Amino acid sequence: MSAKAEALGGAGESKLSPQFHVAHHFDKADTQFDAGRMGVWLFLVTEILLFGGLFCAFAIFRSKYFPSFVEAHHHLDRVMGGINTIVLITSSFTMALAVRSAQKNETKKTTLLLAITLACAAMFLVVKYFEYSHKIHDGLLPGGNFTAADFASGHPGIFFAIYFMMTGIHGVHVVIGMGLILWILLRNQKSEFSSRYYAPVENVGLYWHLVDLVWIFLFPLLYLVG
């Protein structure tokens, strides 16, 4: 009996959608789900290390140029940053609910929740766009591009180098996340997910929570404590 026939014939596995089949090298569907989830968790570890380098640079330069960091962080817009924090946390919440509704076979509700998540992500980027244009207009730019006048402390360009690198790479992750959410949204509309097969929804959810989590660290470090 092939792995596919075994998986489909087993008790309790009848809800698998016709599009889903167990890859030939897995013995059963559960192993495949577990493998996928483990792969995503490992990938998230690499993401943390990628951002880790930047957090490390932040810590080093903050201790080196403390007055400059304090002065520079007053130029960030706390209100906009705060709104974005709320927007992202909301999107993480709707993402988690989407995973749950996928598990409960509530296809329409899943679509709605994913759409809200997507809208929040888009809103985050819109707010970020206004923040960036403001910084660029004021010449609050990284390193050699820094042109803003009236700075009392030395090397304010370093703060903005770290600000733009961290929020920029985070922004790229948001864009990638939007693509992934759109992908599972479309698949969900084709009724591919069910209580037996929801791995892509859960895995994209895990990624999205990480994107949210990184921002939850970025916001206080950059906007609040300076």
Added chain:
Amino acid sequence: MANTATVDELGHSPEVQGKNYLNQTAGVWSWLTTVDHKRIGIMYLVTVLVGFGLGGIFALLVRLELLTAKKTIMDATQYNQAFTLHGAAMVFLFIIPSIPASLGNFFLPLMIGAKDVAFPKLNLLSLYLFWIGAVFMLAAIVTGGVDTGWTFYVPYASGVSTTSVISATFGVFVMGFSSILTGLNFIVTLHKLRAPGMSWYRMPLFLWSLYATSIIQVLATPVLGITLLLLIFERAFHIGIFDPTLGGDPVLFQHFFWFYSHPAVYIMILPGMGVATEILTTHSKRRVFGYKAIAFSSVAIALVSFLVWGHHMFVSGQSELSSAIFSFLTFFVAIPSGVKMFNWLGTLWGGSIKFTVPMLYGIAFLFLFGIGGLTGLFLGTLSVDLHLHDTYFVVAHFHYVMMGSTAIAFFGGLHHWWPKMTGKMYDEKLARVGFALTFIGFNWTFFTQFILGTRGMPRRYYNYLDQFQPLHAFSTYGSWVLGTGFLITFICLARSLKSGAPAPANPWDSTTLEWQTQSPPITENFEKAPIVTLDAYERPAEETA
């Protein structure tokens, strides 16, 4: 028994006889779209061998230039590019992917009795990312070269150099993703796809070493990614993080770089250690002595590897306390390495040693890794390192580890598994000649450099004092012998492909699973999913009785 084993003796049904992963489907497109780990492994193998050839040509050019104390064949700028491209090609195109991505990809699923790696499509994506990265690196060579050294140190790489640094570093950045995804794939495969009965302690030790390697690939490579990204932005947009004139810190680059690149040294050597273990046990017909000790020493090396990066920076101006701590931690690496060394010797003790071609490489590995490892302790010692830092002693040390150990293990593994991969045997006599010239040429070239280094010859110099000329010339002559050795090895393997005798399923009478299927294996690896009842190196009772 095994020497005469045929496909039939393994109990294959007639419909799979004569079929294998090579002839299942034909055409370039079937290779480019394959998700079969064996074909992906073969494509990696070809790619890394091309990388090795490229790096090797640059190496020979560098040695030729150093034949005389002044200009020999190229000017100083070209020389800087030649040694940079030698290093970058060897590290990123050859050594890092060499054993894990080629032999590992091919044999990891076979050795645990699986049909494939956990994520076959991701595996193919890794290969494509590797190719894309390699294209960027080759583009750097034709669009102005790179002259920063393979370490891309700032501020030279971020501002001063006028060569194609961005293209080369972006290539390495992309190849990093390939490395991460391969590591991730291997970890999940080992956790989820072991055959029934294949417990962790029944896995061949090559897989323990690949597991440890994968941990490093997953945990260290992202830091290289962000470092290179910052370097690219620094060079393209002057963001200032590494630029001292803008308040940045060039030493921070060194910390970031070595936080990856020291563990990366173990990405390079650990798989070599694993291959050596397989070779030594198989060709001495002896169960591995101290299985768990070897297994855990791999993991221990992986963990300690993250704590020693500062020993590359003893003279960078870091605090004496940091240097002392890093020096102390560096000596820790010697403990698991020593554990391995003595267990390998214990494995050989009383074994029925056959000096087959793979075994010659295996024993050469022991000898060369012994020298390479011990000279590492000289460099880990603070007071000695101040004198030896950036001399040819360092060059000789890491060539003994990287080339004398990893590359030798890679070629040993290639000869060991060649019959399985290709279904062909090779000309043992010619392979021996290739090995002998490689071994002699290697020691000739690089032992000389230990002496050069202790006498004070700095690395990377284009012109040097006349007093070093005889030793430099001697080392260059050795490089020609070494190059000839590799050339003969390649000719031998190419001839085997063309007209080698058909390989039996298990030519070395090995006990591990990959030999329990036909040579070359069928696409699904095993006709019936294997059920494991014995340890990796345990022989069935009727054989040992």
